[in-house]
Amino acid sequence: MRKVKIIIGLLCIALSATAQLPKKLKLSSVLQSNMVIQQNQPFKVWGHSPVGTAISIQADWMSTPINVIANTENKFLGIIPVPAVRPGDFSKHQITVTGSGETQVLENVLIGETWICSGQSNMQFKLHETLDSAREVPAAAYPQIRLFSAGLNFSNEPLDSIQGIWQECTPATVRTFSAVGYHFGRELFAKLNVPIGLVFTGIGASSAQAYVPREALAADTLLNRVYLQPYMDSPKSKEKIEGGFTFEKVTRPFLLYNAVISPFINLSIKGFIWYQGESNRSERASYTRLTQTMIQSWRSAFAQGNLPFYYVQVAPFWYDKDDATLADYAFFREAQERIGSLGNTEMVVTMDVGESRDLHPKNKKPIGVRLAKTALNRTYGALSISYQGPKFDFVLFGKKETEIHFLAETVRGGLETNNGKAPEHFFLAGADQRFYPATARIEGSRIILTCPKVKNPVAVRYAFTNFPVTNLQNKDALPVLPFRSDDWDEPISKK
Template sequence: MKFNTIILLGALFLLTTLSYGQIKLPRLISDGAILQRDTDLKIWGWASPKEKITFTFKGKNYKTKADKKGYWGFNLPPQKASGPFKMTFKGKNKISVNDILFGDVWLCSGQSNMVHQLDIHDVIYADEIKTANYSEIRHFKIPNTTNVYGPQEQLEGGIWQKAIGEEVRPFSAVAYFFAKKIYEKYHVPIGLVNASVGGSRIEAWIPEEGFKAYPNVQKIIEENRDPDFLKTLDELNKKQPASTSQPSDNGLIGEKKWYDPTFVPKNWRRINIPGYWEDQGIRDLNGIVWYRREFTIPDAMVGKEAKVYLGRIVDADEFYINGEKVGNKTYQYPQRRYKVSANILKKGKNVFVVRVTNYGGKGGFVPDKPYYLFTEKDTIDLKGYWSYKVGQVFNPKKRNSISEKEDQPRIRRMNYRGEPSILYNAMVAPFTNYSFKGVLWYQGESNTGNPKEYAGYMHTLADSWRTVFKSPNIPFIYAQLTNFMDVSYLPTESNWAELRDAQLKSLSIANSAMVVNIDLGEWNDIHPDDKKSVGERMALAGLKLAYNEDLVYSGPIYKSHKVEGNKITISFNHIGSGLMSKDGESISEFAIAGDDKEFVWAQAKIEGDKLIVWSDEVLNPKYIRYAWANNPYNPNFYNKEGLPASPFEIKL
C-alpha cells in the first residue's frame, strides 16, 4: 500500500468517524454477537450530537443522550450465560440486533498461525468441518487494516459466524479447537474475536502508551503519523532501486509461451520434484524456473473435476494444465491445493507446467509434502523427474549509493505488519469497550530476527492490553514457537531457541500461561498442520486460569538447580504425576558448557521428581541447555500427563 493512499484513507476515516448523522453501533455489536457473561458490560455507539437514544433489552428501556461529539453509552448489569436475545436502539433511526448470546468471549491475536483457518487445513480436519455443529461457538474475524495516525473508533467490517458445517471453514483453527474443548465441558456460548495478521510483529499490536520506556520506538511512531515525513520517505524509497534492471522471462516472450501445450521444448534438463533446485545442480540462482511434464490421464478421470496438491513451493508459482491456468500463489507459505475444472483433463497425454519464481535462498518444491492429482476415485502421483529450463535470472540487488555514504543514514522502509501500534490502532483499539474472558496469543516467528527484546515487549503487550480493556488480571495465554527448519544433530546457536527462551521468561507476567509446542512443528513448514493440539493445550491453560479447574496444564518448566561436581540436579514446576521420557529412551537434547560456552551433549536421567544432568567432557559446568535449536532432534522430556518440557538455558 502506498503512503499517499494511507494518508488519504486516514483523512477519510477521521471525517467519517466524526460525522455521524444517525445511530451507529460498533461492528462487534451485531447479529449473532456473543457478549461476556457475569460482568458489567458497556454498550456504546454514535449518533448526532446531543441526540436522545433509547436502548431496549429484555423488556427494559435504558435512556441516554449522545455527547457533543456524538458518542453515547449504556452500562448493562451482569448477565448469566443465556440467549438468544434481541436489542433495539432508537433515536432518529432504529436498529435491531438479533440472536445475541451471553457466554465467554476470548480475544485471539498474533500472526499467521493464529490466522490459519480450518479451510487451509481441510485435509487433516475434513471430519471436523463435516461434523461441526456448534451454533453457540462463534467467530468474528477482524479485517486486516492498518492505521499509523492513532486509534480508530470503528472497525472496517466483520461478521459473526457460527461453527456449523461449511461456515466453520474461516475460523482460526487454533481458536476453534480451543473453543470446542471449553464448550464441550461447560456448554456455555464461546465467542472468538480474531484480530491476527500473518507476518505481523509484536510491536504492531502494542498501543502507543505502552512504549513510554522505548524512546526510539516513540520516535518512529511520531514520524509515521507525520504525512510530510511519510511522503518524503516514499519518494526516497522510489529513488532506491530494489535491484538492477531485470531481463524478461524467456518463457513468456517467445512466439509460443512455455505453458502452451503445442510448444516444443528444446535443451530442457531433468530435475526431481519434490526438491530444491539448489540441491540439483542449479547454484546461486534467484529467478524463474519452468517445470514441464506429460502425464497420461486414464479414461475414468477425463471430464471430471479434480484437485491438485503441489505441496509448498518457494517462492511463487503459476500452474498450468494443457495451457489453462489452474492456480497460483504469490509467496512460499500457503499449501498449493488447486481445483481443476471438468473440461481441462483430456484423454491421453496432458501437459503439466509449473512456473516457479524464487527471490532468495533455495527455490523449488518443498520435500515431504503431498504432490498428486486426484478425483473421487483415481489418483496420479506427480512426484518424480520433470524437465526444467531457466526462464529468467535475477541480477543481484545493489545497495543505494545514497545510503552507503557515511554521513547518510540507511533509508528505512515501512513494514505495514510491523510498525509500532499500526495494527493495534486499526484492529484492537475500536473495541476496547468490549469485555473478554481472556486473551489467546500466538506470535513470535516475525520477531526471531531480534529475540533479545521480545520478553520486554511481551510484558508491555500484556500490561497495555490489560490497561486499555480495564481488566488488570485478565488471563493471558500464549503459544511458544514450534520446532521448525532443518533438524540439528549437534549443539547449536539458534534465534528460534532464544525467542522461545524469551517466551519462557514471559511467564513472570501475572496470571499468564505458556503452551509448549516443541513437538508439534514440521521441519519444512512454518505453518504446521497440527493446530488441534495447540488449541487443546491452550484450552488446558484456560481451564486452569479462567475457570479455576484443578488440573495439570503445562509440561515441566525449569524451577531451580543444584551443582555437585560435574552433575546438575534440576527441579521443575508442573511435574504433574511424574517425569518421563516420552519414547522410553534416554532423556535427550541436554547440552552442557564450561566458561568457554562450547556446548557438548550431556547425559540425563530422572531420579524421582528431579533430573540429573552431566557430561564427563565438562568437569566444571557453567551453562546448561535443553532443546536449544531451531528444530531439536528428539525433545523427549515430558510429564506423565503427556505434556512436553519447555526448552531453556540456564547459567549455573
C-alpha cells in the same frame, strides 16, 4: 388505470428514496446479531447518532430500558447489566436500540464467554490447513460457538469501526477461522458448557510493535528508541496509510493497534490469547518489554481489570541454517518466557509439536487445547486440570552423573516420553562453555545425565537450540519447558 400506475410508481420511488437515506442511528460494527455477550459483566452498547438524540437500550432480560443521550461528537454509549449464565443455558436473546425514530435489533444473541485471539500467521493459520482438518472441519458444528474475524486495516489514528461478521460456528464458517482459536474455544465449550465467542484480530507476518499504542511506545525510553523513533524518522511515517497488506506495513509501530484492536476496546471480554514472535526473533530484552507493555496497554484500554493474557512460545524452526548447535532462536524463546513475569500471564510450550523445517506447523490442536487448559485452571478455577509442563528447578552436578530436578507441582505423576525413547536434547558443558550432547534417562520425576566428554560439568541445557523437536513430557502429556542453568552471554550468531 393509468393514474393508479402513476401513483404506484411515485410511491415506489418515494419508498426507494427513503430506504436510501442515511441511517441516523448506527450501532458499532462490533455489535451484531449472532454475537456472544460476556456473562456477568456490565455490557456497553455504543454507536453514532445526531447530538442530543435520546437513545433507548433494552435487552430481553431487562425489565426496563436504559436511556442515554448522544454527545457533541454524535456518539452514544449505554451500559446494561448482563446476568451470569448457567451451564447448558443456550437461550437466544434480543437487544433493541431505539433513537432518531429508528430501531435496531440484535437477534440470536447468546450470553457466555468471549475471548480475543490475536497475533501473526500461526494464530491466523486456518483450520482447513491443519494436520487433522479432514476430521475436524466436518465435525465443527457448534451453533453455541460464535466466530468473528476482523478485517485487515491500518490507521495512524485509533478507529472505532471494523469489518467483519459474527457467525455461528459451522463447517463452512470455521474452515478459514484460526485453528488455534477454534480448538481453544471448543475445549472451553466442552468443559464449561456455555456459549463461547471468539474474535480473531491479527495478521500474518505482523510484529508486536504494530499492536502497541503510539503513546505507550513514546512513554518508554527503550521502546521509543528501538521501535517508535526510527519509524517516525523514516519516510514511511509520512506516507498515506491505506488498507492493503504488505509484509513491511504489518511491522510498523501502532498501525494495527489503531485499526484492529482499538475498535474492540468497549467490548466486554474474558481475556486474550496471543501467538506471535517470529517477526521479532532477533530481539531479546526489548521484545520482553514490548510485549509486556502491549499487554498492559490493552488492559488499560479495555478497562476491565487485570484481564488474563495467555500466549504461545514460538515452535522450533531452522531458518535455513542446518546447524543443530545454533541457539539464537532459543534465546528469543527465553525472552518470550520472561514475559510471564507480568501478573496474570501464562505461556504455552510448543517444542513437541513443531516441525523444524516448517515455520507454520500443522498440528495446531494441542496448542489450542493447552491454552484452554491454562484458562480453565487459571481463569475458571478448574484446579484439577493440569496446564503446566515440567519446569526446571535445580541441578546437581556429580562426578559421573548429573541430576535434573523439576518444580514438584509440574511433575506430580512423573516424567515420560511421547515416543517411548530416551529423552533427547540435553547438553552439558564445563567451564570452557562448550556444550556436548548428554545421554538422559528418566528416574521418576528426575532426569539423570551422563556425558563422558565433559569431566566436570558446570552447566546444563535442555532443548536450548534453534530447532529441537522434543519428546519429554509429564504424565499429562505437557512438554518440558526449554531451559538452561547458566547465565552466559549469547554468542554472536554464525552467518
